Amino acid sequence: MRGLLRRCGRLCRGLYARIALVYLTSLLLLSVATAWIAISQFNQLTRELQQRMEIDLARNLAQVMQPALWQGAESDAARDMARHILSINPSLSLYVLDENGRVIADYADSACGLGQRVDPSPLETLLGDEPMLPVLVTAPCGDEPGIFSVAPIRHGEERRPGYLYADLDNAGQASMFAMLRTSSITRTLVAAGLMALLISGVFGLVWFALLTRRFSRLTTAVQRFADGDYGQRIATPRDDELGRLARAFNDMAGTIEAQLQAMRETDRQRRELIANLSHDFRTPLTSLRGYAEQLLATVTVEEQGRRRMLTAILDNADRLTRLAQQLSTLARLDADDRPLQREPFSLAELAHDIVGKFQHQAGEAGIALTVACDPSLPRVDADLGLIDRLLSNLIDNALRATPAGGRVRLDAEALPEGVRLAVTDNGVGIAAEELPLVTQRFYRTRASLARGDGSGLGLSIVREICERHGVAWKLVSSPGEGTEVSVTLPRA
Numbered sequence: 001m002r003g004l005l006r007r008c009g010r011l012c013r014g015l016y017a018r019i020a021l022v023y024l025t026s027l028l029l030l031s032v033a034t035a036w037i038a039i040s041q042f043n044q045l046t047r048e049l050q051q052r053m054e055i056d057l058a059r060n061l062a063q064v065m066q067p068a069l070w071q072g073a074e075s076d077a078a079r080d081m082a083r084h085i086l087s088i089n090p091s092l093s094l095y096v097l098d099e100n101g102r103v104i105a106d107y108a109d110s111a112c113g114l115g116q117r118v119d120p121s122p123l124e125t126l127l128g129d130e131p132m133l134p135v136l137v138t139a140p141c142g143d144e145p146g147i148f149s150v151a152p153i154r155h156g157e158e159r160r161p162g163y164l165y166a167d168l169d170n171a172g173q174a175s176m177f178a179m180l181r182t183s184s185i186t187r188t189l190v191a192a193g194l195m196a197l198l199i200s201g202v203f204g205l206v207w208f209a210l211l212t213r214r215f216s217r218l219t220t221a222v223q224r225f226a227d228g229d230y231g232q233r234i235a236t237p238r239d240d241e242l243g244r245l246a247r248a249f250n251d252m253a254g255t256i257e258a259q260l261q262a263m264r265e266t267d268r269q270r271r272e273l274i275a276n277l278s279h280d281f282r283t284p285l286t287s288l289r290g291y292a293e294q295l296l297a298t299v300t301v302e303e304q305g306r307r308r309m310l311t312a313i314l315d316n317a318d319r320l321t322r323l324a325q326q327l328s329t330l331a332r333l334d335a336d337d338r339p340l341q342r343e344p345f346s347l348a349e350l351a352h353d354i355v356g357k358f359q360h361q362a363g364e365a366g367i368a369l370t371v372a373c374d375p376s377l378p379r380v381d382a383d384l385g386l387i388d389r390l391l392s393n394l395i396d397n398a399l400r401a402t403p404a405g406g407r408v409r410l411d412a413e414a415l416p417e418g419v420r421l422a423v424t425d426n427g428v429g430i431a432a433e434e435l436p437l438v439t440q441r442f443y444r445t446r447a448s449l450a451r452g453d454g455s456g457l458g459l460s461i462v463r464e465i466c467e468r469h470g471v472a473w474k475l476v477s478s479p480g481e482g483t484e485v486s487v488t489l490p491r492a
Ligand SMILES: Nc1ncnc2c1ncn2[C@@H]1O[C@H](COP(=O)(O)OP(=O)(O)OP(=O)(O)O)[C@@H](O)[C@H]1O
Pocket: 322, 326, 393, 397, 398, 401, 425, 427, 428, 429, 430, 438, 439, 443, 444, 445, 446, 447, 448, 449, 453, 454, 455, 456, 457, 458, 459, 460, 483
């Protein structure tokens, strides 16, 4: 349900929803405006027709009423005559106006128009030659301009000029609305209008859907490409703007994919080169080291100069061997396609082996290297070769950062979530500002640069081994006091 709502929300925010909303709103506004114009024009037309048909009504009535009007507009004879006429057509309103348009006789029962004034100029317009119909004026009892019929009369014994005014609007309006309601033409027109509205609405929505579907296909392809699916292409049969855009995207995607492949290939070749070089370095280095050691064994105590040179050769061979080893591990870690070779093994055994390997180096440097591992520790599940490198790097770092007389300890303890390993030293430590940098490749601390050892790869290898195993590790250090690096490996 929530997914449906989310999709609905995405759709409503989408281009199609916006276009559809704007289109439907304009269609609705246009329909309302058209209906309004049609109704008002129809109204005007019916008024015109009605006024045209009944333009002579007042003249005819005036002829009938004229003898009675000579006795006065308010005379009994005039009233009787008017009553008789109104009884035949009750929706009619009849007034006698003086020459200024003032009502001097209202023959309706309410007599609401008496004393009111009607603008005489529209009356004169209607009485003129070929008036433009409809001519409107506000009737004595009315609020808005309406149609009428008017005729000049003479009233009273003085034969004063005036008008006989017949209000046609009430009767006309009523009959117009009745006609609108009951006319089959109106019904057909309304039905046709609604049908046209529906058809254009559906047609427009379908057309916009087709248009935006191509657009959203393009957006999806670009999005997928941005997410790393570099094989994304768009089928583009048409030759319009969207088609050209899609073709441009396809060309661009093709170029980027080709460049990426070339880059991957170069990267693979570089990794292979490093792996091969670091491997190939080891054999001549081992042989070089062997010969140098043999030579050193033959050098007498007096030959100090030769001894120094051979020791320097051995030191440099050691550095190169270590560098080759680090590079070979890095090349292996960089090759994402090579999976970890996980296996269950005893950390206690590994810890003792590695500490044993470093005992000679520690003894020469005057450092106490100890291991505190319970042999009954649970076995862990990890890549033995990589964990060996991780521990060797940590102990190597600790030994080189610790002055003579110091101590380096390797502890392992069982925790509910795995086995925690920690390498602790009381050496020079790492300055706080350098802590975030030491795991970068080739970064060496100021202390290390002063000593002139290391290549700055060890801790970056430690970090990558932990990342590949998906385990957390922690480096705590305070300058002058020492460093502790710990990592927790999962139980087998
Ligand atoms: N326990 C430690 N105490 C003090 N400094 C350390 C410690 N461990 C690492 N460092 C310093 O952190 C920096 C990064 O260490 P890293 O192991 O990555 O490189 P390295 O030891 O210089 O070279 P490599 O390990 O590749 O031979 C080095 O300058 C190193 O001296």
